[in-house]
Amino acid sequence: MAIVELPENVRVTKLDELVGWCRSYSLWPMPYATACCGIELMSTGASRTDISRFGAEVFRFSPRQCDLMIVAGRVVMKMLPVLQRIWQQMLEPKWCISMGACCSTGGVFDTYSVVQGIDRFMPVDVYVPGCPPRPEQLIQSIVDLQAKIQQENKIFGQQFDAPSRQRPKRALIEKTNS
Amino acid sequence: MTEPSTIEALKAAHSDLTFSEFRGQTRVVVPLASIHDVLTTLKEQLGFDYLVDVTCVDYLEYRDAADRFGMVYLLARVETNERITVRTFVNDPEPTVPSVVDLWEGANWLEREVWDLFGIRFDGHPDLRRIVLPDAFQAHPLRKDYPLQGRGERHNFPVLTRAEG
Numbered sequence: 001m002a003i004v005e006l007p008e009n010v011r012v013t014k015l016d017e018l019v020g021w022c023r024s025y026s027l028w029p030m031p032y033a034t035a036c037c038g039i040e041l042m043s044t045g046a047s048r049t050d051i052s053r054f055g056a057e058v059f060r061f062s063p064r065q066c067d068l069m070i071v072a073g074r075v076v077m078k079m080l081p082v083l084q085r086i087w088q089q090m091l092e093p094k095w096c097i098s099m100g101a102c103c104s105t106g107g108v109f110d111t112y113s114v115v116q117g118i119d120r121f122m123p124v125d126v127y128v129p130g131c132p133p134r135p136e137q138l139i140q141s142i143v144d145l146q147a148k149i150q151q152e153n154k155i156f157g158q159q160f161d162a163p164s165r166q167r168p169k170r171a172l173i174e175k176t177n178s
Numbered sequence: 179m180t181e182p183s184t185i186e187a188l189k190a191a192h193s194d195l196t197f198s199e200f201r202g203q204t205r206v207v208v209p210l211a212s213i214h215d216v217l218t219t220l221k222e223q224l225g226f227d228y229l230v231d232v233t234c235v236d237y238l239e240y241r242d243a244a245d246r247f248g249m250v251y252l253l254a255r256v257e258t259n260e261r262i263t264v265r266t267f268v269n270d271p272e273p274t275v276p277s278v279v280d281l282w283e284g285a286n287w288l289e290r291e292v293w294d295l296f297g298i299r300f301d302g303h304p305d306l307r308r309i310v311l312p313d314a315f316q317a318h319p320l321r322k323d324y325p326l327q328g329r330g331e332r333h334n335f336p337v338l339t340r341a342e343g
Contacts, residue, residue: 111326112326112328112329112332113311
């Protein structure tokens with residue numbers, strides 16, 4: 001077999017990795033900002049921290065045009081059906097960042113109306129701790145998500161078929177104390 | 179604060195009123211039967227044209243409390259900057275007070291909020307629906323006998339997975 005020498009500016013890769021590379025650097029965030037985390041989300045998009053350096057600056061307010069949902073702030077029980085509906089309206093492949101303590105766990109709001117972590121009811125890829133997280137933390141989560149997309153991406157989305165991705169992270173739902 | 183002349187006029191118009199004062203704020207406790215008449219007097223004759231708030235307190239297991247719910251009407255008179263707090267008490271079962279929407283339009287949503295969170299019915303309210311919580315919600319969560327973490331309402335949702343997304 002003849003060995004072909006490639007020119008310097010030519011690379012050989014797998015199609016999956018190429019697609020993952022493209023996807024990870026053109027994330028289109030859907031800002032689902034319900035509380036103070038939303039303010040940090042806005043400042044992440046503003047000029048000082050400038051999320052566009054990481055290829056994710058175009059916030060779209062239509063779920064049809066997004067592939068990254070950033071849930072920023074507490075989600076109450078009246079809001080969760082709306083959140084789920086927006087998530088279902090987004091096109092595959094899609095990812096979700098759970099930003100802040102309230103969104104990830106309910107935070108200090110352990111009351112009847114606040115959902116104790118959105119990952120009980122929908123898939124979450126990256127969690128950001130903090131109350132609210134600094135913009136740097138959100139940017140780190142986007143960098144982490146980019147690495148995740150590049151590592152596991154398949155062009156037909158087979159990575160989402162794995163059993164571990166089929167169920168929410170916390171399958172255990174509290175028993176109702178009726 | 180409330181002008182002494184206002185208090186005198188209110189005393190002259192109605193009996194059975196209990197006045198008290200705390201840090202310059204006048205409170206008047208009214209029997210449930212005459213609450214609407216007293217509020218009518220305050221609005222029509224004494225010029226309290228602004229309803230600041232309608233709210234409620236649950237006195238379940240409160241020390242020395244004789245009644246379950248205490249209704250609170252905060253009134254203001256824009257012309258003289260007077261304020262007055264009107265209170266009345268209602269009890270289980272089916273705590274009901276007359277609506278004041280006919281006096282102040284703005285009471286509409288305030289009374290809906292009290293109905294939503296405390297379960298106080300308002301007789302004569304044009305549209306007594308829940309205002310904050312979902313329509314399907316069963317309880318009135320600011321009542322003291324409602325558990326802080328609810329009765330499982332926050333867990334009662336379908337679980338979305340990747341395959342369904």
